[in-house]
Amino acid sequence: MRSARAPTAAQLATPPPPPSSTKGKFFGTTSIADSFRKQAAGSFGPEMSRKLSQLIKIEKSLERSLEGVSNERKMVAKQLSIWGADNDDDVSDVTDKIGVLLYEIGELEDQFIDKYDLYRITLKSVRNIEGSVQPSRDRKIKITDEIAHLKYKDPQSPKIAVLEQELVRAEAESLVAEAQLSNITREKLKAAFNYQFDSLRELSEKMALIAGYGKALLELLDDSPVTPGETRPAYDGYEASKQIIIDCENALSAWTLDNSYLKEPLLSIHQGIEDVYTVPEGIVEGEGEVVEGDDAEQEWAHHDDTVPVDHQVVA
Incomplete structure (x- = not known):
């Protein structure tokens, strides 16, 4: 090589x-x-x-x-x-x-x-x-x-x-x-x-x-x-x-x-429009919310290819 x-x-x-x-x-x-x-x-x-x-x-x-x-x-x-x-x-x-x-x-x-x-x-x-x-x-x-x-x-x-x-x-x-x-x-x-x-x-x-x-x-x-005496295929x-x-x-x-295979991570902490990361669906720019329990699973169910760093979102 x-x-x-x-x-x-x-x-x-x-x-x-x-x-x-x-x-x-x-x-x-x-x-x-x-x-x-x-x-x-x-x-x-x-x-x-x-x-x-x-x-x-x-x-x-x-x-x-x-x-x-x-x-x-x-x-x-x-x-x-x-x-x-x-x-x-x-x-x-x-x-x-x-x-x-x-x-x-x-x-x-x-x-x-x-x-x-x-x-x-x-x-x-x-x-x-x-x-x-x-x-x-x-x-x-x-x-x-x-x-x-x-x-x-x-x-x-x-x-x-x-x-x-x-x-x-x-x-x-x-x-x-x-x-x-x-x-x-x-x-x-x-x-x-x-x-x-x-x-x-x-x-x-x-x-x-x-x-x-x-x-x-x-x-x-x-x-x-293979059993004893059996010949393995060539x-x-x-x-x-x-x-x-x-x-x-x-x-x-x-x-x-x-062209790497790893995409940018999706963070649950969003600070501003200048961020390089995508705003999670359902979160309004500049506003924060706390998602816990079963609601958290539903909130992140839309993101099939990402894993959130944390369920807590701060403004």
């Missing part, structure tokens, strides 16, 4: 990101160095950015764990094919083809790590702006403390007026920095988790596709019992199994976020 493969529709719509920076490291996720890095991330650096720094380090460790899962998956696929080769023709063919599908899952997980890394890198930009805001906060606190100290020690000191002017400038700088932090935090947070959820959605739907074609392969196995599913793999490859290549 991987030899001389042309770019998929998803890759043409959204070019794949560069390989994750967490791949190919010598130390594993359980190494002492890795544990030290995660702990140190929350102990050093600007105080404002310590919590996010620790989150980013944990995410890096998670990516390395995912890489391990991807590699193990490929090893499982190869070993399944090796084991099946010594069995009857139908078992040998089906396990070989299932091994191809499992190996493809490992490849998809490997690609997922690269896309997931975009989420982690985007969070870094929030961490960096948090670190840049810390000095302005510290300066404002320091000047405020100096003014309070002088007013207690020498209320008539001419330095008080100078420091108060510096405090005004420091507060103005801090306001600009805080506003920038607020804006960037929201912008990057949405972008980061869009990367994560889109990559999760792609991986999940493609894995579901592979699972469906894998079950189709199982139908080629004749599992009817296996003639080679062309069918090959076509299943081709169909799976075509389905994976054609998949994009725009």
